[in-house]
Amino acid sequence: MYGIGEMARASGLGVSALRFYDRAGVLVPAEVDPATGYRRYRAAQIRAARLVAGLRRVGMPVPDIARAVAELHRPPVVRKLLEEHLRRLEGGLADARRELSRIHRLLDLEEITMTRITLPAAALAAALDAVRFAASADPAVPMINGVLFEAGPDAVTLVATDRYRMAVAEAAATVAGPPVRVVAPLPFADALRPLLTGTVGLELSPSAITAEAPGHRLAAEALDVDFPDHRRLAEPARPRARRITVDVPALRARLGGAAPVTREHEGIAYDVAILTVDPSGAVRLAAEDAWAADEQAHVAVNREFLLQALDAGGAGQLVLELDGPIKPLAVRGAGGYSLLMPVRH
Structure with a gap:
């Protein structure tokens, strides 16, 4: 039997480390004196202690060290644990290299603007x-x-x-x-x-x-x-555009009940919504053969894109901005807007 000091010298683990791995249940002494608490180890435990010392030096987590000690009689299992830990170390090293490269780039700047x-x-x-x-x-x-x-x-x-x-x-x-x-x-x-x-x-x-x-x-x-550049795409202002305030739930309901108009792009079919402005200034949905006479007052857009833009614009009322069949449809809310590219009719 080996005392804790002898075990420390034989294994390369310090006395405090042996006590830690005892408390963690990784390397439990063969005997502990109930009166003095003095720990004694069998000679067969030296191999396990040396394994713990090596795994500790390479930073393996304690639960994995415990498993390696428990599987010491099955070398293939322990080797698999070593390979998994090595992959983690290599991944961490790659991350560290990238971060250090970023820091070097920052240091190369005369002034870091934040x-x-x-x-x-x-x-x-x-x-x-x-x-x-x-x-x-x-x-x-x-x-x-x-x-x-x-x-x-x-x-x-x-x-x-x-x-x-x-x-x-x-x-x-x-x-x-x-x-x-x-x-x-x-x-x-x-x-x-x-x-x-x-x-x-x-x-x-x-x-x-x-x-x-x-x-x-x-x-x-x-x-x-x-x-x-979103400003270049959204400007200049469109003075001839028709701006109509719409109730979002009502327009969604009309979109859901309208007869489908389909188009195909790169082999993918999608539904189209054709929006027109009637003489009273209200937005209506048109069938494929019922375009408005006023060229400025209609546009066709991807129906699903329009529904998503309405959802993103928030509840209540939004403003639709129509500027003819070849200009984007604008969906404007209180805090922003969406532009939907027109579908060629």
Whole structure:
């Protein structure tokens, strides 16, 4: 039998480590004197102790060390544990290399520009909800596979587009720092949405975006892409456009009951909604052969896109802006708007 000091010298584990692994149930002494608490180990336990010492040095978690000790009589099982831990270490090293590379890039900058934004979580959540439906996930167009966060003097603007529609929403905020545009990856935006409570802090730099909500911190590298300029697409103002206030539930009900008009794009069929303005100035749904005589007062759009834009615009009333059959349909709410590309008739 070996005393704890002898076991420490034989295994490479310190006395305090042996006591710790005893309490953890990983390496329990063969005997413990009930009067003195003195621990004694069998010679056969030296091999297990040396295994523990080695696994400890490479940072294996205690539960996995315990399993390795328990399976010491089955070397293939222990080897599998070693391989799994090695893969974790390699993954962690790759993550560390990427982070260190990012830090080196920051150090290379003469001045690190950071813009800090503070706003209510509810306002940011509403802005995200208003644009997320329009975001692209098409790998063929990586420059729009994200949500644009744009900091202004006293607000943050969010933009998403998939080429067939664009959604823009603005939320009032306290902004400290220069104007900046950051395209956040979609996984960041989707992970951020459930965390939004209380007050949210955003930090935007040309290369990264960080969000802090009560009890949570989320960070991502910015997408290095040339995101479309939403102001150029939305401007200049359309003085000839017809602007009609619509009741969202009523329009949704009419869309649901209208006879379907179908189109096909790249082999995929979809329903079309044809909107017209009647002489009284109200929006109506038209059949395929019943276009309005006024060329400015009708437009055809993807029906599902229109329903999503109505949902994103919020409950109650919205303003539809029609500017002819070849101009985008605008759906405007209190905090933002959507543009839907017309369907060729």
